[in-house]
Amino acid sequence: MIQTVQQSLLIIAVIAFGTLLTRALPFILFPDSNKTPAYILYLGKTLPFAAIGLLIVYCLKNVSPLAAPYGIPEAIAIGAIVLLHLKLNNTLLSIGGGTVLYMFLVQLAFG
Secondary structure, three states: OOOOHHHHHHHHHHHHHHHHHHHHHHHHHOOOOOOOOHHHHHHHHHHHHHHHHHHHHHHHOOOOOOOOOOOHHHHHHHHHHHHHHHHHOOHHHHHHHHHHHHHHHHHHHOO
8 A cells, every 4th residue: 555645744743743642641640749649659660570571471482492492592691681780780781792692692503
C-alpha cells in the first residue's frame, strides 16, 4: 500500500503527539506541588527489576540445554554481566560488555 504525503505527515503528527503526551503526562498528573502517591513511588522502585527479569526470560526462552551449544554462550555472557556489574557497578558497561562477549561467542567461538 502506497501512502500519500498527507497520510505520512498525519502519521508523523499523531506519533509526535503521542510521544509528547506520554512524556508530559507524569508532570501533569504529579506536579511538584503535590506529594507523589506511595503506590507510584513503589512502582518506580519495583518496575525496573521486573523489566530486567522480563528481558532475561525473553532472551533465554529459546535456549535449549539439550541441543548444541547447550546454552553455554548465554551462561558465559550472563556470568560476565554479573561479574562486570559487581566490579564496576555500571549498568551500561555491564550490559554492553556482556552483549559484545555474547556476540563474539555466537559468531566466532560457537558459530
